[in-house]
Amino acid sequence: MTVRVTERDDSHKSHEAVAAGTRLWDVYQQDLLVGIFHEESQADAYRQELEAQEQQHHA
Numbered sequence: 001m002t003v004r005v006t007e008r009d010d011s012h013k014s015h016e017a018v019a020a021g022t023r024l025w026d027v028y029q030q031d032l033l034v035g036i037f038h039e040e041s042q043a044d045a046y047r048q049e050l051e052a053q054e055q056q057h058h059a
Contacts, residue, residue, distance in 0.1 A: 003029050005043045005052045008036070 008024040017024065025043035027035035029050055038042040 002031070003027065003054075005040070005047050007040070030046045 004027075006026050006028070008026050010018050013022065013024060014047070020057065023038070023040075025037045025040050026033055027037070027043050027046050027050070035043065035046050
């Protein structure tokens, strides 16, 4: 399974979020968006949780 965290670029934010300087982090699982977070640490924790669940599922 592929889980990745990327910072959302301005072209994928609302005009209000861009104007406010808001940073958003997207979590993708198998190329599907599964979460959006305001903090990179929260996005990374969610990625780790998804990876752990997948490992338990295959065990």
